[in-house]
Amino acid sequence: MGTWDIGHFDNDTAADFAIDLDKAASGEREALIRGMLLRTADATGYLSEAQQAVAAAALIAAQCPGGKAIEDGEGPEEPMSVFSEDLRALAVEALDRVISDEFGLLENCW
Secondary structure (H helix, E strand, O other), rough: OOEEOOOOOEEHHHHHHHHHHHHHHHHHHHHHHHHHHHHHHOOOOOOOOOOHHHHHHHHHOOOOOOOOOOOOOOOOOOOOOOOHHHHHHHHHHHHHHHHHOOOOHHHHHO
């Protein structure tokens, strides 16, 4: 059984994603986030990376004007560089896909 809570990185798979980001070179982190969001936005069927996509979108939202910093203890420890602004639209697409998944993340939360 995995660990679950309400924070962006408060589940095992999202926490593992934070570790992956910390292990990656600074210049590779945006590509990891972009890949996660693209796979989720383009996915058909079951979303196996929904939790990581939500966490990735939270990192992007934190950099938007007025964005709230990630305070989860399980989030990446390494500072994130400034992301390309086009990731904002991609994050929205990925989140739209997550909330449209009939049998996925949201269904399992209730």
